[in-house]
Amino acid sequence: MARVLVVANETLGGRALAAKARELKDADPGLQIVICVPRTNPRFGNIIYDEAVYGAAQVRVDLARVGLREQMGIESVGEVGDPDPYTAAMDAVREWRPDRIVVSTKPATSSGWLKRDLIERIEDATGLPVDHVIVDIESEGLPYHETLVVANRTTSSPALLNRIRELSSQDSPHLFVIVVPQEGGTGKDFLAARGRLGQMLDILRREHVMVAGMVADPDPYTATMQGLQFFHADNIIISTLGAERSGWLRADLVERVRRATNCTVEHVVAEQSASSGTEVPA
Missing domain, CATH: 3.40.50.620 (HUPs)
Structure with a gap:
């Protein structure tokens, strides 16, 4: 052997x-x-x-x-x-x-x-x-489709999970690489992001979706561009809360990524409640 x-x-x-x-x-x-x-x-x-x-x-x-x-x-x-x-x-x-x-x-x-x-x-x-x-x-390309998914607080939102399920059923084989930016540079931030990632991977793998993921740079734009460097994505999904709650949208993340890449960039809005006065970055 x-x-x-x-x-x-x-x-x-x-x-x-x-x-x-x-x-x-x-x-x-x-x-x-x-x-x-x-x-x-x-x-x-x-x-x-x-x-x-x-x-x-x-x-x-x-x-x-x-x-x-x-x-x-x-x-x-x-x-x-x-x-x-x-x-x-x-x-x-x-x-x-x-x-x-x-x-x-x-x-x-x-x-x-x-x-x-x-x-x-x-x-x-x-x-x-x-x-x-x-x-x-x-x-030559890869023998499967590959989608980069960028999310943080919305990783387990029904809107995002349902969109991934939909794409997985349409194009097979289809790999989804989940990128979860940390909210800061501390160990606590890393653990929080890893927990969200793990929960999302567990949900999708139980449904036999081909998925992998990583915790990434705290800046969501940097995290997305690094994801494109590390992987060969055909398209990108960026998941955020609504405009009134999302720091990512206030930073014009979706349009900045569209201008920086030739990939198709899809924006999925997750309706998620948050307590009054609490800022939600994603």
Whole structure:
């Protein structure tokens, strides 16, 4: 039984990488795959929130493991690695002692990993066979629809959940990536956002909706743009309270995102009561 280390990040889910996994599975039915996803530092925002960066990478790990298990019958484990892909790969080699390595990158014209001679450096350092798989998601797309959902106080509102259910039934397979901005930078804010996210994921997964999620930057615009960097969304849903209660709308969030991206941006308004005099940011 062979153990193969797969080092990938933004190319996870691509057709060429999936084909390579099937090829390895056909050659060795007992194959075990170890997925290593180096963390990606965001291009947007003045402050890097480690929890958000780690969470985005962990979502990729979890989705890859589910895809391997449910679509190919391949058992896998996964870990979030160092932001430097070489360091991440070497850490994983020391931890898991694989028999071979697969490194998946974007095409040479857009791959920062290839500009750093990553494949050759891993080969030289490990002495293991290293397969290089090129994935061009920008041209090929993904084998499923992907929607980025941005919400905070309205994560469990009927309006938002029903819209997700509707889209899930129309387009299959359809992945929804839930982004929940923190309301501040404290540990309490993170825990509150994680709790809302967990409740939403639990509701949708019980209904067999393909969904994943992460707690994100406190600024909802930054959180949305980072979500678009980390994932390959076809469209965006932004969920807020009504205009009279929503700080996000007062900050013109929906229109700012529309101006900044080519994705379709849908605004879902959740009617949620709040006690008099209480400001609700989302």
